[in-house]
Amino acid sequence: MSAAEIGLALSVFVACAVEAVEALTIVLAVGTTRSWSSALSGVAAAALALAVIVAALGPALTSLPIDLLRVAIGGLLLIFGLQWLRKAVMRAAGLKPMHDELAIFSRETEAARAAGGRRSSFDAYAFTISFKGVLLEGLEVAFIVLTFGANQHHVALAAAAAGAAVLVVSVAGAAARAPLARVPENTMKLAVGVMLSSFGMFWGAEGAGASWPGGEAALLAIIPGTLATALALAWTVRRVASTSGRGRDGQTPAEAGGRATVGA
Amino acid sequence: MRARRLLEAVWEFVVGDDWLTALGVVLALALTALLAAAGSSAWWAMPPAVAALLVHSVWRAARRQAQDV
Numbered sequence: 171m172s173a174a175e176i177g178l179a180l181s182v183f184v185a186c187a188v189e190a191v192e193a194l195t196i197v198l199a200v201g202t203t204r205s206w207s208s209a210l211s212g213v214a215a216a217a218l219a220l221a222v223i224v225a226a227l228g229p230a231l232t233s234l235p236i237d238l239l240r241v242a243i244g245g246l247l248l249i250f251g252l253q254w255l256r257k258a259v260m261r262a263a264g265l266k267p268m269h270d271e272l273a274i275f276s277r278e279t280e281a282a283r284a285a286g287g288r289r290s291s292f293d294a295y296a297f298t299i300s301f302k303g304v305l306l307e308g309l310e311v312a313f314i315v316l317t318f319g320a321n322q323h324h325v326a327l328a329a330a331a332a333g334a335a336v337l338v339v340s341v342a343g344a345a346a347r348a349p350l351a352r353v354p355e356n357t358m359k360l361a362v363g364v365m366l367s368s369f370g371m372f373w374g375a376e377g378a379g380a381s382w383p384g385g386e387a388a389l390l391a392i393i394p395g396t397l398a399t400a401l402a403l404a405w406t407v408r409r410v411a412s413t414s415g416r417g418r419d420g421q422t423p424a425e426a427g428g429r430a431t432v433g434a
Numbered sequence: 435m436r437a438r439r440l441l442e443a444v445w446e447f448v449v450g451d452d453w454l455t456a457l458g459v460v461l462a463l464a465l466t467a468l469l470a471a472a473g474s475s476a477w478w479a480m481p482p483a484v485a486a487l488l489v490h491s492v493w494r495a496a497r498r499q500a501q502d503v
Contacts, residue, residue: 241463246448248459248484253450256491265496309447367488370459371480378463379470380477392481399485403492411496 174369174386177393178318179331181365185314186335188358189307191350194343195271196303199278200296204285208293212300220308224315224329231320237377243317244374250310251366255400258360262404265411268356271349314366321373364400368393452494458487 171179193213201209231239260266278299285295311332319328342350372382372389382388449456462483469476 241467245459245463249448249450249456252455252459252484252488252491253452255488256452256455256495259488259492260495260499263496265499367484371484374459374463375466375477375480378467378476380466380475380480382477388477395481396484399488403489407492407496 172386173389174322175324175327177365177369177389178322178324179327181362181369182311182314182318182328182331183335184358184365185362186311186332187339187353188355188362189311190336190339191271191353191355192269192274193304193307194339195275195349196278196307197300198343198347198349199275200282200299203279203282204296205291205293207291208296209300211292212297212302213304215297216301216304216308219305220312223309223312224325227316228320228325231316232323232325234320237379239321240373240377242377243321244370244372244377246313247317247366247370248374249370250313251363251368251370254359254363255367255396256363258356258363259400259404259407261356262360262401263407263411265407269359271353271355275349318369360397360400364393364397368396371396452491454494455487455491458483458490462487 197209197213200212234242257266261268282295282299315328315332316325319325339350368389372392375382382392462480465483466476466479469479
């Protein structure tokens with residue numbers, strides 16, 4: 171396996187695990203309060219829709235000229251990656267609340283209870299919320315699977331990494347029967363942002379006609395460089411925010427404490 | 435109407451809430467392509483451009499939030 175292939179599998183696995191944890195919280199909330207069979211039917215329908223999207227678009231993408239594919243995919247990955255990184259930096263700086271699965275679970279549970287009783291054995295509310303949750307969380311992963319996979323002509327490897335992540339999260343969720351609140355989601359999101367931005371930069375520049383010194387080995391400098399930039403930015407923003415006033419929800423970043431640090 | 439909603443959904447999915455960053459990425463790739471076409475080494479253009487885009491994006495988000503509080 172080359173460095174780029176390992177990076178591909180790792181990026182897809184982590185991105186998919188993060189989204190799967192979020193989808194699991196939604197499914198658990200409607201499953202425990204409404205109907206497990208309807209919630210799981212929604213999951214199956216969304217998984218089928220995602221599989222159709224990947225199967226339909228995968229071959230079309232791989233048939234494009236490689237330079238065009240790389241510049242388009244590099245650009246899209248960069249746009250996605252920079253959005254993930256911005257949110258991760260804001261969280262690490264204490265200016266955006268950390269993602270909290272327990273809070274989301276209790277919010278979804280209350281909404282499911284407030285939605286009223288069922289009239290038949292099939293619960294349309296549980297089905298729809300599960301379907302929408304899994305489809306929306308899964309679309310970004312399907313996009314990452316397609317772009318990473320198509321660019322390296324390894325859609326199967328990317329799909330396998332995504333499948334493994336879903337399996338791991340599903341097994342952990344079934345064993346815990348509770349939201350996976352201990353998964354370091356915010357750190358994983360930072361990692362995904364770094365990987366998407368780094369691969370986007372690498373492939374985008376190559377597609378545009380540039381040659382990186384050392385070829386794929388340049389990724390060994392690009393990835394740590396992107397991570398260092400994001401961490402330095404988070405540190406700087408945190409310092410500026412704490413000297414100039416209060417952050418989100420009336421808290422200074424210092425008051426937010428360890429809750430707002432990367433890796434918390 | 436349906437086509438418009440589809441386009442809006444695609445825009446929201448791809449560009450999100452920060453169109454300036456998306457535009458910056460396109461410009462950075464265009465600059466790289468121009469440098470490469472001119473025959474010079476072009477790889478160095480992307481890292482500082484991406485760092486600048488990230489700083490700008492975070493700065494805008496932090497400023498927006500400061501105005502909201």
